[in-house]
Amino acid sequence: MKHALDTVTAWLARGVIAFLYIPIIVVVVLSFNDSEITYKWDGFSTRWYGKLADNTELLAALQVSAEVALISATLATACGLLAAMGMARLRGKGKAIFSGGLFLPLIIPEIVLGVALLSVFGAMSADLGMTTLVLGHLVVTLPYAALIVLGAYNALDSSLPEAATDLGCNAWQAFRRVTLPLLRQPLLAAWLLCFTISFGNIVMSTFTNGVGSTTLPLRVYSMLKGGLTPEINALGTLLVLFTLLIILGVGLRQMRRVLVGADRS
């Protein structure tokens, strides 16, 4: 028999899920609000999206973010793949130390990682800009790329590339024709997630951006300090849509593996 408290907690859980959605839905709805005042409904309009397209500062920031995310996601995924292949050859202590270092940025507060990088760039008197942004985002995204690729690489049947080698492939051919195609999906998932993480990053960017390399979140953050506008709601709606597309691209199964581990059944 079902306990009354089971019913209560089930409703509480449904309430929490609603709590997760209401703010997002409100952003989407209000982005179509004709009124200048974001939260007072005054009829349907798409004019804020038009205004968004005319905001050159915002578009410039969008370009910076897209470039940084593109490069850092690619670097992180490549480093993650190479690390996974290298780690498969390590044993014992060396493997433990390497993986400890690799996942270290996951536990250290991001703000400290940002401060640390800024200190190094300062000590080297490096100019802050695209390069420092990309390096900062590489630090933030690499552990996630490694997490996904490592899991997939270890689950790979190692007899397959071995069979290719036995059949006369050299190491590169075995990698290019067997290993890589088998890892296509997890690599794509890793890349997409790294892209998303980099694209939305604000903490690391605060410390590693320079003049002329303001990212989209930094631009939006400074706009928000002056108050929320319907235009920002419109941008938020586009970002929600973008997230939805990324999730579909990664695939639910892969996403579940990343977030809650492999299937036990």
Next chain:
Amino acid sequence: MTTALLAPAGLTVVGLVLVPLLLVVRNSFASADSYGGIQGGFTLANYQDLLDPIYLKVFGYSLGMAGLNTMVCLVLGYVVSYYLASRPPQRQMLLLLLIILPFWTDFLVRTFAWINLLSPGGPVNSLTDAIGFTDGPSQWIPSQGASFIGLVYAFLPTAIFPIYASLRGVDNSLGEAARDLGCGWWRVHSRVLLPIARPGMLAAALLTFIPTLGVFVIPVLLGGGRDQLVGNLIVTLYTEFRNQPMGAAASVVLLLLMVASMAVFGLAARRLRRKTA
């Protein structure tokens, strides 16, 4: 060959994480030049300056907010995870997808969404007016409460995943068996399910508590910038006061808080295990 494969990631970790962290520790003991840059030398003055009541208040407030946020996220996270885990598999997938979307939604979007909701005359206010809870526009934002809601909202999905991960493998019949053997609702949870969820709860606590300390966007946008977290302090010291040595000292303190909280949570989990074993 192995070295070549490990080199890119290894160099990233050493060159962009480990060495920079050591430099921060070094800088925290350096004295500042007149522009707030690093001058070198060795002094404890930066740490002494952090003992000023203004800064101590920031650390106290941060620990309180992070603690409260962690507690709320753990309780709600457990409730949602239990609900998810007790649904049929197909349903679980769908519900999980529902939690994944807000989790990956842009952090800033999830923060400014609350400005819409909590503004005077906004959706929440209209609702409370309608049920007679309030009368006319209410100034809920910026406030500590709004800041706290923003924090819970930001970290709740993060807390749900690890707890659900530890509960989802559990056979539903386990709880039923305990019930058949005469366990009440509370005992089914406290003696059977919570111990199983413990590693997930521990992970969720760490993933909530430590990052909350370093948040700076939410207190500015939803809290009006008055009540600061350690994250705000570090950003202010670096970008506004331009006092790098002191900013470095505050960062080292944050690292120490991280280590301390890991030890405390680990210990708490071990004690719980002994109690329920």
